Amino acid sequence: MFRDVAFGQYYPTDSAVHRLDARVKLLLTIAYVVSIFFVKGYFGFMVAAALLILTVIVARLPIASVLKSVRGILLIVVIGALLNLFLIKDGDVIAEWGVIVITKKGVHTTIKMVLRLILLISGASLLPLTTTPVELADGLESLMSPLKLIRVPVRDIAMIMSIALRFIPTLFEETTKIMNAQKARGAAIDTGNVFRRIGAMLSVLIPLFISSFRRADELAFALDARCYNATDRRTKMKKMRLRWADAVATVVALAFFTVILLDKYYFGTVGIDIDAMIFGGLL
Amino acid sequence: MQAIEIKNLSFIYSKGTPFEQKALDDINLSVAEGELVGVVGATGSGKSTLIQHLNGLIRVQDKKRASIVVDGMDTSSKKTLRKLRFTVGMVFQYPEYQLFADTVEKDVAFGPKNMKLGAEEINARVRRALDVVGLDYDTFATRSPFDLSGGEKRRVAIAGVIAMQPRILVLDEPVAGLDPAGRAEILDLIGKLKREVSPTVIIVSHSMDDMAQIADRIVALSHGKIVADGSPREVFGKRELVEAAGLELPTATRVADKLIARGVPVKPDVITMAELADELARLKGAKEADNV
Incomplete structure (x- = not known):
């Protein structure tokens, strides 16, 4: 059952997006997320959604894998939407039942909030979907390297990150093994009621802790035996190199960012007769 | 009566994802009571997946086609799952890593306790199990399992399974990581367990020497399929077949x-x-x- 979790969200298709430099993907994802907050009107949302869909198509991801991450925040979206819809009281009233008042402004704010959250989460989810955890750790290390100047132990942080990532699948595997062994002795992990299950989990957690310590010990020995930290400068087997595709992706992202900013500050949001589209049927 | 009856069993890991992997491919196998069967195969041949089906740790995927009946119980039935777990005793690879209690006695008693037996019966079973694996009750019962030597730990872990007195005993690489003397001891122990506790024994191993020595019957797996099934002499007589399955003679x-x-x-x-x-x-x- 853990087999699926162990690989994280990564969805391999070997597309142009997958092959982009992890650092570029990290920065562009951050830029996209930030730019979503600058989007003001529906035109901006359309552009942002178009870019997202374009990326999903180029990355050859199934749309379901992107929507899966949205499902996780569905509750927040629904509650936020209802609060916005009912609590915004200024602007033209379009419906009124006693204390419940729905205004045009409320409807607009609600729609925008929902769009913003969905674009935000699905945009951010593209990073882990198209980048392996190891690439991400390497990318972060490279991006953080200027911090070395102020004596942040970037290399050690990166090493810790890689080790942690490396051991997630191992620990999952180990947990499954120990759980199976205890289940085979009749531990009520998958058969008893909640309290018995929690009790039975102890028989899994104790061996798991012991084996984690053993592994940590062995790993420390192995690092030592290979003279880890004996030299100042470690080189990488896989050097990250920027390619043309990375430049293209950056230009697309910059163009997108420019459009969003122009829309917000210069054109004052491109007018789309959205009222007619939304309220046309209602009024 | 057949102790184990497997029909048309296939299994695919991570079904429906890009990581999809076929582990078992249409396995048909029956094991008679009293047999000692060695299951051999290269890494990734599906041995572990196969044996985990025997006590319902892995569920039959395609219930319409496949079925597994163990000691008269259908392994996909939820009602008999607990009984099934106590009927098939499973000793996993490196069983010493499953030890958790603060004394040997409590650890060995874990299985019988889960069977909801009376205190006296549990104590009797713990004594008997420790005795069978060759550990003296009075010396070991109150010691912490984590203070024991590697070989002793493995015996305690095996005792923990034996204490449930399973009709069928499944061992996954029982001699892995032991020195030659330790191997010989555990192999002897398996013979003793078969005579005294569990009449039907299934051993997963990649040591052909061990299997030739103790198994009545050998089942060779390759890429999720049974490629040979017979007495050790028959199976090892088919030289090309054994080598094609990635195994040594x-x-x-x-x-x-x-x-x-x-x-x-x-x-x-x-x-x-x-x-x-x-x-x-x-x-x-x-x-x-x-x-x-």
Whole structure:
């Protein structure tokens, strides 16, 4: 059952997006997320959604894998939407039942909030979907390297990150093994009621802790035996190199960012007769 | 009565994702009560997936086609799942890593306790289980399992399974990581367990020498399929088949083959060292008789 979790969200298709430099993907994802907050009107949302869909198509991801991450925040979206819809009281009233008042402004704010959250989460989810955890750790290390100047132990942080990532699948595997062994002795992990299950989990957690310590010990020995930290400068087997595709992706992202900013500050949001589209049927 | 009856069993890991992997492909296998079956196969041949089906740790994927009946119980039935777990005792690879209690006694009693037996019965079973695996109750019962030596830990872990007195015992690589003396001890122990506690035994192993020595029957898996099934002598007689499955022949068989290639007339079907030694002694005797 853990087999699926162990690989994280990564969805391999070997597309142009997958092959982009992890650092570029990290920065562009951050830029996209930030730019979503600058989007003001529906035109901006359309552009942002178009870019997202374009990326999903180029990355050859199934749309379901992107929507899966949205499902996780569905509750927040629904509650936020209802609060916005009912609590915004200024602007033209379009419906009124006693204390419940729905205004045009409320409807607009609600729609925008929902769009913003969905674009935000699905945009951010593209990073882990198209980048392996190891690439991400390497990318972060490279991006953080200027911090070395102020004596942040970037290399050690990166090493810790890689080790942690490396051991997630191992620990999952180990947990499954120990759980199976205890289940085979009749531990009520998958058969008893909640309290018995929690009790039975102890028989899994104790061996798991012991084996984690053993592994940590062995790993420390192995690092030592290979003279880890004996030299100042470690080189990488896989050097990250920027390619043309990375430049293209950056230009697309910059163009997108420019459009969003122009829309917000210069054109004052491109007018789309959205009222007619939304309220046309209602009024 | 058949102890285990597997029909048309297939299994696919991570079904419906890009990581999809076929582990078992249409397995049909029945094991009679009283057999000692060795399941052999290269890494990734599906051995572990197969045995985890036997006590319902892995559920039958395609219930319409496949079925597993163990000791009269359908393994996909939720009602008999607990009973099934106590009928099939499973000793996993490196079983010492499953130890968790603060005393040997409590750890061995974990299974019987889960069976909801009475205190007296539990104590009797713990004593018997420790006795069978060759650990003295009075010396070991109150010690912490984590203070024991590697071999002792493994015995305690095996005792923890034996204490449930399962009708069928499944062992996954029971001698992995042990020195030759330790291996011999555990192999002897398995014979004893079969005689005294669990009449049907299934061992997963990649040591052909061990299997040639103790198994009544060998089932060879390759890429999720059964490629050979028969007595050790039959299976190891099919040289090409064994090698195609990514397995080695027993050391004795390989030595015999080399001897035959050099013109020493040993029998080609020796599979254990003891047999090979007998053969060589016979040849030596015959030669001396010739010389006289």
